[in-house]
Amino acid sequence: MVTMSEVARAAGVSVMTVSNVLNGRSNVGADTRLRVLEVVEELGYEINLTARRLRSGRTGTIGLIVPQFDLHYYGELASRISEALAPEGMHLVVEQSGASRERELSALSLARLQQYDGVLLSAVGLDMADLERIHPDVPIVLLGEQAVPDRYHRVRMGNVVGSRLATEHLIRCGAHRIAVLGGKLSAPHPEMATCRAQGWSQALEQAGLPHDPGLVIPLTTYSIAEARAAVATAIDGGLEVDGMFAVTDEVAIGALAGLHDAGLRVPDDVQLAGFDNLGISEHLVPGLTTIDPGHPVMVAEALRLLRRQLEDREAGPEHVVGDVSLIVRGTTRARDTSSPAPG
Amino acid sequence: MVTMSEVARAAGVSVMTVSNVLNGRSNVGADTRLRVLEVVEELGYEINLTARRLRSGRTGTIGLIVPQFDLHYYGELASRISEALAPEGMHLVVEQSGASRERELSALSLARLQQYDGVLLSAVGLDMADLERIHPDVPIVLLGEQAVPDRYHRVRMGNVVGSRLATEHLIRCGAHRIAVLGGKLSAPHPEMATCRAQGWSQALEQAGLPHDPGLVIPLTTYSIAEARAAVATAIDGGLEVDGMFAVTDEVAIGALAGLHDAGLRVPDDVQLAGFDNLGISEHLVPGLTTIDPGHPVMVAEALRLLRRQLEDREAGPEHVVGDVSLIVRGTTRARDTSSPAPG
DNA sequence: CTGAAAGCGCTAACAG
DNA sequence: CTGTTAGCGCTTTCAG
Numbered sequence: 001m002v003t004m005s006e007v008a009r010a011a012g013v014s015v016m017t018v019s020n021v022l023n024g025r026s027n028v029g030a031d032t033r034l035r036v037l038e039v040v041e042e043l044g045y046e047i048n049l050t051a052r053r054l055r056s057g058r059t060g061t062i063g064l065i066v067p068q069f070d071l072h073y074y075g076e077l078a079s080r081i082s083e084a085l086a087p088e089g090m091h092l093v094v095e096q097s098g099a100s101r102e103r104e105l106s107a108l109s110l111a112r113l114q115q116y117d118g119v120l121l122s123a124v125g126l127d128m129a130d131l132e133r134i135h136p137d138v139p140i141v142l143l144g145e146q147a148v149p150d151r152y153h154r155v156r157m158g159n160v161v162g163s164r165l166a167t168e169h170l171i172r173c174g175a176h177r178i179a180v181l182g183g184k185l186s187a188p189h190p191e192m193a194t195c196r197a198q199g200w201s202q203a204l205e206q207a208g209l210p211h212d213p214g215l216v217i218p219l220t221t222y223s224i225a226e227a228r229a230a231v232a233t234a235i236d237g238g239l240e241v242d243g244m245f246a247v248t249d250e251v252a253i254g255a256l257a258g259l260h261d262a263g264l265r266v267p268d269d270v271q272l273a274g275f276d277n278l279g280i281s282e283h284l285v286p287g288l289t290t291i292d293p294g295h296p297v298m299v300a301e302a303l304r305l306l307r308r309q310l311e312d313r314e315a316g317p318e319h320v321v322g323d324v325s326l327i328v329r330g331t332t333r334a335r336d337t338s339s340p341a342p343g
Numbered sequence: 344m345v346t347m348s349e350v351a352r353a354a355g356v357s358v359m360t361v362s363n364v365l366n367g368r369s370n371v372g373a374d375t376r377l378r379v380l381e382v383v384e385e386l387g388y389e390i391n392l393t394a395r396r397l398r399s400g401r402t403g404t405i406g407l408i409v410p411q412f413d414l415h416y417y418g419e420l421a422s423r424i425s426e427a428l429a430p431e432g433m434h435l436v437v438e439q440s441g442a443s444r445e446r447e448l449s450a451l452s453l454a455r456l457q458q459y460d461g462v463l464l465s466a467v468g469l470d471m472a473d474l475e476r477i478h479p480d481v482p483i484v485l486l487g488e489q490a491v492p493d494r495y496h497r498v499r500m501g502n503v504v505g506s507r508l509a510t511e512h513l514i515r516c517g518a519h520r521i522a523v524l525g526g527k528l529s530a531p532h533p534e535m536a537t538c539r540a541q542g543w544s545q546a547l548e549q550a551g552l553p554h555d556p557g558l559v560i561p562l563t564t565y566s567i568a569e570a571r572a573a574v575a576t577a578i579d580g581g582l583e584v585d586g587m588f589a590v591t592d593e594v595a596i597g598a599l600a601g602l603h604d605a606g607l608r609v610p611d612d613v614q615l616a617g618f619d620n621l622g623i624s625e626h627l628v629p630g631l632t633t634i635d636p637g638h639p640v641m642v643a644e645a646l647r648l649l650r651r652q653l654e655d656r657e658a659g660p661e662h663v664v665g666d667v668s669l670i671v672r673g674t675t676r677a678r679d680t681s682s683p684a685p686g
Numbered sequence: 687c688t689g690a691a692a693g694c695g696c697t698a699a700c701a702g
Numbered sequence: 703c704t705g706t707t708a709g710c711g712c713t714t715t716c717a718g
Contacts, residue, residue: 005696014706020697032704046452046453050397055709072418075413075417079413094438096421096425254626285603357689362712370688395711399712399713
C-alpha cells in the first residue's frame with residue numbers, strides 16, 4: 001500500500017505538494033507537477049479515499065436508496081441518475097433497503113448516510129414519524145409519494161393527474177367497468193397506491209361510472225407474479241370488467257398474463273393501462289398504454305435539488321411535481337366513437 | 344455531530360470503553376455497558392464509519408459492480424446478493440460501470456475498490472490485459488464469462504451447455520433453421536455472446552443442421568429495443584427461420600416483439616428460447632422457454648469464494664461453473680413427434 | 687475490566 | 703509556489 005508521503009519522499013517534495021497535484025490545485029509549478037505525476041505512476045499510487053473523506057468531509061459519492069433492485073422502475077431510475085452524475089465527476093452507489101421498515105431505517109442511520117455527499121431516498125416503508133425523527137446533516141432529496149415533513153426536499157410524479165389521464169383514456173376507448181390493480185382507497189398517509197387510485201376514482205366519478213371497492217384489486221408487493229395471480233383470481237372469482245388501470249407498468253405486465261390466464265384478450269375483452277412507462281412497456285405484445293412521468297425531468301430536478309443543498313446547506317426545501325403524459329399503445333383500443341366521450 | 348469522546352465524557356468512561364461497548368467486545372462490565380448505551384441513546388450518537396474504516400481497514404460493505412442497472416439480469420442479481428448478505432451483517436452497494444471500458448476501469452481503480460471489504464465484479468468491457476494490470480489487495484470475485492487471469496476467483500454460468508440445451512430443445516420441437524440472436528462467432532477473447540453461440544452451433548452441428556453466419560443476428564448492447572429492431576430487420580431482409588435462440592432473456596423479449604412486427608407468430612411460425620430465466624420471463628405471453636442458470640447457487644458460490652478470501656488472503660483461486668437447466672414454456676411447441684429427435 | 691498514548695492517510699490553515 | 707503543523711474520529715497496542 002503506497003501512501004502519499006512515500007510519493008512525496010520519492011519525488012523530493014512535501015506531501016502537501018503531492019496533495020495539491022492530485023487535487024488539481026493550481027498552486028504547483030509545472031515541472032514539480034510533472035515529476036509528482038511520474039512518481040505516482042511509477043509507484044502505482046492511488047489515493048486513499050477513506051483518509052481524504054475523514055479529513056475533508058467530502059466523498060464524491062451520492063447514494064441512492066431504493067426498496068428493491070429488482071423492480072424495473074428502480075433499475076431504470078438508478079441507471080438514469082448514474083449517467084446524469086458521471087459528467088459532474090460524482091458517482092452513484094445504490095443500496096437496497098429491502099422494503100422492510102427495519103432495513104430502511106438501518107439504511108437511513110446517520111452512520112450510513114454520512115458516507116455520502118448527498119442522498120436520494122426512494123422510501124416506501126417509512127412514515128412521517130420516522131422521517132420526523134431523522135435529522136441528517138447530509139442533503140437528502142426524497143423521491144416518491146409518501147407524506148413527508150415539510151423540511152425535506154422532494155420530487156414526485158403527477159400521480160393523481162396521470163392516473164386520471166390513463167383512466168379517462170380507457171373510458172374514451174369505450175371501457176365502462178374499470179378496475180384498479182394495486183390501488184388502495186385509504187391509508188394512514190398518502191402513498192403511491194392511494195394517489196393513483198384517487199386519479200382513477202376521479203375519472204370514473206366524473207364520467208358517472210362505478211368506482212366501488214369491488215373494483216379495487218389490492219396488492220402488497222407490486223410484483224409481476226403477485227399481480228398476475230391477483231388478476232386471474234379476481235376474474236375467476238367473478239369480477240367483470242372491460243378495462244383495468246394498473247398502478248404501475250410492472251403490475252400491468254402481471255395483469256397481461258393474468259388476463260390471458262383467465263381467457264380474456266387484451267384489448268378486445270379488457271383494455272389495460274399502466275403507469276411509469278418502463279423501457280420494456282413499449283416492447284410488450286401488445287404494447288402497453290401507459291403514463292410517462294417524464295423521467296429525465298424528474299432526474300434533473302432531483303439532482304438540482306441536491307446540488308442546491310450542496311451549495312447552500314440552508315436552502316429552503318422545494319417540492320417538485322413532474323409533468324405526466326399519456327402514451328397510447330396496443331393495450332387500449334382505437335377510440336371508440338360509438339360511445340360518447342365524457343367531459 | 345456527536346463524537347465518541349463526547350459520549351465517553353458524558354458517561355464518565357474512556358473512549359476505549361465506549362468503543363468496546365459499541366463493538367460488542369466482552370471486556371466491559373455489565374453496568375458500564377448499560378451506562379454507555381444510555382448515553383449513546385441520549386446524545387443520539389452514531390459511529391463515524393469513515394474514521395473506523397481508516398483505522399481498522401474494515402468497512403462492512405461489499406461492492407457489486409455491474410455494467411448497467413437497467414438490464415433486468417443485473418437488477419435481479421443485485422437483489423439476490425443483497426438479501427444473501429444481510430443476514431451476515433454485511434451490506435451491499437452497487438455501482439454501475441456503464442459498460443464503457445473507461446468507466447469500468449475507473450470503477451476498478453484501487454481507490455474505489457479499497458472502499459469495500461470485497462468486490463463482486465461483473466465486468467464486460469475489460470479484457471485480459473486490463474485485469475492483468477490490476478493488483479488489488481481487496482478480495483475480488485469475477486462474475487461472468489470473459490477470459491480472466493488465473494489468479495482471479497471466478498463464478499460463471501454453464502453457457503455452452505445451456506445454449507446447447509436450449510438449441511437442442513428447439514430442434515426436438517421441430518425447428519430446422521435456427522438463428523442465434525445476439526450471438527458472436529468469434530472475438531479476441533471468449534465472452535458471453537461467443538460462449539452461447541458456441542452451444543448453439545454445437546447443437547446444430549450434431550443434428551446436421553445449418554449454423555452458418557447468415558443465421559447469426561449480431562447485437563451490441565443486448566437491449567430489448569436493439570434486439571427488436573434487429574430481428575424485425577433481419578426477417579424483413581429475407582431471413583427465413585423457424586427457430587431462434589436468443590442469448591439472453593432480455594433480447595428474447597425484444598425478439599418476441601420483433602417477430603410480431605414482422606408478422607410472425609410465436610411459437611407457430613418461429614419458436615423461441617432464451618437464456619437467464621429472468622423473473623419476468625415466466626410472465627410473458629407466451630411464457631418464455633429458457634435456460635435457468637441456477638441463480639441461488641451462483642450467488643451462494645460467489646459469496647463463498649469471497650468469504651474464503653476474506654478469511655484467508657492467500658486462498659488459492661477457485662473457478663466455479665454453475666449447473667443449468669432447461670425451462671420449457673410457451674414460446675416452444677410441444678415436442679414434435681413427427682420429426683425424428685436427434686442424438 | 688478499564689485507560690492512555692499513538693497513529694491510520696490525508697487536507698486545512700497558515701507560514702515562508 | 704512549497705513546506706510545516708495539527709488533527710479529522712476512531713481502533714490498536716500496551717499498561718495498569
